[in-house]
Each structure stands twice: as C-alpha cells, then as structure tokens.
Amino acid sequence: MKQKPLKAVTAIEEAQKIAFAPFVFQTTVTLRDLGVLDYIFNHKNEENSITNLSEVLDVSVYGLEVLLEIAESANIVSKNEKNEFELTKTGYFLTYNQMINVNLNFTNDVCYKGLHHLKDSITNTKPEGLKEFGNWDTIYEGLSQLDKKVQKSWFEFDHFYSDGIFDMALSIVFRNHPKTLIDIGANTGKFTLQCLNYNKDVAITIYDLPGQLKVALQNISNAGYADRVTGEEIDWLSENPTIHHTANVFWMSQFLDCFSKEEILKILKVAGKAMTKDSELIIVETFTDRQKFKNAQFSLQATSLYFTALANGNSRMYDASVFIQLIEKAGLTVTKDHTLGDYHTLLICKLK
Template sequence: MLTKRFSPEGQSAFEARFEAQKIAFGPVVFQCVRHAWKHGMLDALAAAGEAGIAVEQLAATGRWSPYRLKVVLETCLSAGVVQLVEGRYVLDKAGYCVLSDSITQVNIDFVNDVCYEGLFHLDQSLVTETPAGLPALGQWPTLYQGLAELAEPAQSSWFAFDHLYSDTSFPSILPDVFATAPARVMDIGANTGKFSIAALNHQPTVALHLVDLPQQLAVAQRRLEEEGLAERAHFHPVDMLKPDSAFPGGMDLIWMSQFLSCFSEPVIASILKRAADALAPRGQVLILDTLWDRQRYDIAAYCLINTSPYFTAMASGNSKVYESADYLRLAKDAGLELITSRDGIGYCHSLLRFGKAA
C-alpha cells in the first residue's frame, strides 16, 4: 500500500491558512471557472495568446459585460487559471487544462451536472446513510434505478464520467479475462453492456451472462442487438440489495468492473458470497476497480477519494471508492482468496483475481 500525503513537506502556517481559504471558497471558484470555460472566456484568452487581452477588448465583442468579465476572470486569476499582465488577461497552464484536458472537463461536468446541487445535503446523507441529495435528480431509492431516466445534461455527464475511467481499461484487460479460456462468463453490473460487447467481440465462442437491474439490462440488450451479439448473451435481472437473489451458476469466470463501489460493505459481502456460490469448479472472480490506495500518482488518488461523497449524497448513501484492503477482507469472508493483482491499468484501475479458497 502506498503512503499518501497531499500537503507539501515543510508547509508553513501561513501557507496552510491560504490552503484553508481555498477550501472555504472552493464552490465559488468552481462555478466561476466553469462559467469562464462554458461561456467562451477561456477560448477568447487562448486565441489572444501570450499577448493577452484587456477586459475592455473582451467586452467590446458584445459577448459579455465588463462586470461579468471582471467578476469571473478575477476569480480565475485567484485560482491560477489566468494571469493578469499589465492589465491584460493571459490564459495560464491550469486554464489550458480546463480548456483542453478531457479528464478535467468530464470531471467538471460530472460534479456540476450530477453532484453539485445534491451535495448540499451531504451532512444529512452522512448521518442517515441515505442519498439525501438524490431528489435533485429524481425520485428513486438509489441513483441506479434512475440512470436510464436521468434528464440531460446529468445523464450524459454521468455516463461520460463512468465510461472515461472504464473504457481506457477494457483493451488491456481482455487477455486477462480470457487467460483461463472461460466458456461461460458472467458480467455482474453489466450497465450499458460495454464490457460484454468487448468480450463477445474478442472471443467468438464465449457465452455472456449479464446481471443487473431490469432497467439497465434493457439498455444493454438493445445495444447488443444493435451489434449483432445478442445470440450469445443471456440476461438475468437481479436486485443486488436482495441477498436471497441468487446469481446463475456454473460460471467459469465472473467479472465485475467499477461495480462494488456502488454498494455498502454488507452488500458487497453478500454479492461476493453469491459470486463464489455461482462459480464452476476452478472458476474465478475478476474485479476491476479504482482503488485509491493503489494509485501511482496523487492526482488519481485525489480524484478517486473525492468521488466518494457523490456515492454518499447522490448514489446510494452508503458506498464509496474503497481501499484494496476492504475488498481483500470482504472477499476472504466470502470464501475467496487472492490469486494475482495488477495495478496501473488505464487511468487508475487495478485488477484483482480471486479463486475459491481451499
């Protein structure tokens, strides 16, 4: 396990106080920087180049009032997104990231469109362990029942966030999935069927069993039919929150990708126990997930840690981005033992391979 320290060594009390003010005004900075990006101010600065451009020149275009420009760009200045050089604004490095880095943009959209309003109720969610902020998006017990019904832009931002982290991992993990030549593979938490499609295309003889809520399976089935792959797919609607809902048995390999973080530890324990019971002799369980303690770079650990409050306030009320030790402990309790692990997959994934304990 890597030791994580996010504050620099030797930070002075004055510097720490400045960092604390950044926390206090974080929501203000977020909204102003987002406004500058979404409404073209950062584009205008990028076009001006190193020479920069004055507020009066920007206002003369008729796109923004001087007041609007000053409020937003001064906050951007305080955040290191822009510089002010002899009265002219110049885009800084952090501003270029906001303007051109896809990860930054997906994260901003996700926080704003999915999380921002509901996070106001994080206090209540932490106390009650229920998604108290979810009514900002819709009336469902958890977010997962409502994914197919999410209004825009929340739906697009949610799937962009989810797929950004998973899609980069799929090409490199398919050899791991089929290393033991499984004939029957079960995709638990199939979501929109992206992994199932990749697996079916990779191995033309495998049979895929998709397990998820009925709403999600309907989306996955439609996509597999469009790809001409539905003949080798079998769909099993299961409510993961019901421990008596068994998974189909005789599986050579059970796959779970970015899935267990959607649930509390007791539910994870139940899912892993049901997965162990569904394995064929010598079958294995593969878990691909974003484990914050196994990240090489602090930037990845930072993003993952700060995704947990979304799970609390918006998704389920009692799930999070876990440490690897949590999964290992719960898997052991379910009768599974770790065979191998591999880190550094895609942006921030680890792959844990389990077999039934002797």
C-alpha cells in the same frame, strides 16, 4: 515523514481557498461554457482585453470583470505586460484536459446540488442529495430516468475511468479461452461488446437492474450480437439475489464499490455459490491505497462523497486490503493481483 507546520498567514490563505472554493468552481465552469477560456488560448497573439473579449464573445464587461478577477486570483488566467489576459497552465488543463472536464461536468451536473445534503446523508446513512433528482432509494434505480445532461455527465465519468483498461484486461480475461462469461453490473454493455468483438465464440449473460439491462441489451442488439447474449434482472439489495447460471469467468468492473462492506460480502457469497472450482471471478477497481499520484487518491476520496450524498449513502472507494479481506471471508481467494495502467487493480479470484 511529518510535514512542517504551515505559517499562520499561509494557513489562513489555504482556509480562505476552501471557504470560497464553490465560487472558484462555478467561475471556472462559467468561463469555460461561455467560451472565454477557449478564446483567450486560441487568440493569444491578439488583443484579449476585457473590452475586446466583451465585444467578440457578447458577454458584458461587468460579467467578464467579476469572473476574470477571481480567475486571476485562482491562477486560471494571468495578465501580460499589456494588461491583457492569458491562460495559465492550470487554465489550459481546466479547458482542454479530458479527465479534468469529465470531473468538472460530473461535479457540476451530478453532484453539486446533492452535496448540499451531505450532513444529512452522513447522519441518516441515506443518499439525501438524491432528492434533487427523484424519489429513489439509490441513483442506480433512476439512472435511466435522469435528465439527459445529467445522465451524459454520469456516464462519461463512469466510462472514462473504466473503458481505458478494457483492452488491457481482455488478454487476461481470455487467456484460458473461456466459453462463457457473466458480466455483473454491465451498465450500457460496453465491456460485453468488447468481449464479443474480441472472441467470436464466447457466450455472455449480463446481470443488472431493469433500466440498465434494457439499455445494454438494446446496444448489444444494435451491434448485431443478440444471439450470443442473454440478460437477467437482479436487485442486489433484495433479500435473496441469485445468479442462475455458472460460467468460466465472472466479471465485476468498478461494480462492488457501489455497495457497503456488508453488501459486498453478500454479493461475493452469491457469486461464489454460482461458481465451480474452475470458474474465475475477476474484479477490477481503483483502490485508494494503490494510486501512484496524490491527485488520483484525492479524486477517489472525493468520489466517496458522491456515493455518500447521492448514490446510496453507504458505499465508497475502498482500500485494496478491505476487498481482499472480504474476498477471503466470502470463501474465495485471490490467485492473481494485476496492476492495469496508472489507476486500476485487477484481482483474479477462485473458490478456496
């Protein structure tokens, strides 16, 4: 359905919001980190004037004035009849909603500076923003070397959008009682650990870059499961990456979106060579065309620009139709198509 055109005054207002969006973003992060928003909410029945807030929080009156003025215009705070500040619903979610805070921290700590190089990244098809952190071709090579705060925000973002579906996925993964599983892109080993807890017999091989592999194997060893797990280093961007084992189940969770279409096809073909007719390849992704909520689709589209400017310069969040075409082209076929929760799709693939 075609939307009605905006009136000029409304269109100008929306354009102004975009023009000054970084100011509102940094205001939000600053008010949150200074404890202003939290204090206003938790002391809603007390005096929340500029003067009182300044005294209690040890923030200058000037600082609070400039921050709270724009926060009020952005509908993060409002004033009551006493001219004191209150948190709006938007302000509440910015302060207390886990998903919003994960997104805020990821944007602020991981993406903000790098996105300044977006035009060069588009022009050169390289993650030019990555130079803000180090001299790597992709962020994955330097992930284990990032500043601890940046690393924390990256992993919290990654885990928030993957860990929640693991419980739902486990019953599907183990419905045929697999004895062996290959976890491709194991990251910190969280899913591997859940599999080991879920099934006492399964043996798992994890494939990842050296830095991530070291972390994952250490976490698995600390949990007492080293005897059931082996690790293999792999660089999917090398000329001839190879999976040296076969397994009942091959697992790729939010892994393939880290690559271009051409690279995804190569990975799927490599996986196919390692599979037998009885093997299953299970792919979990958040597809842009399968989101119930418009804000979820918007978040995924924004995440694509992280891949462009910082991660690798050539990947993105994809439509399901793109993946299905690549799966078929790689000599595989989708046998089951599951929805997991509100955001995720789980595809079960077998050799044709």
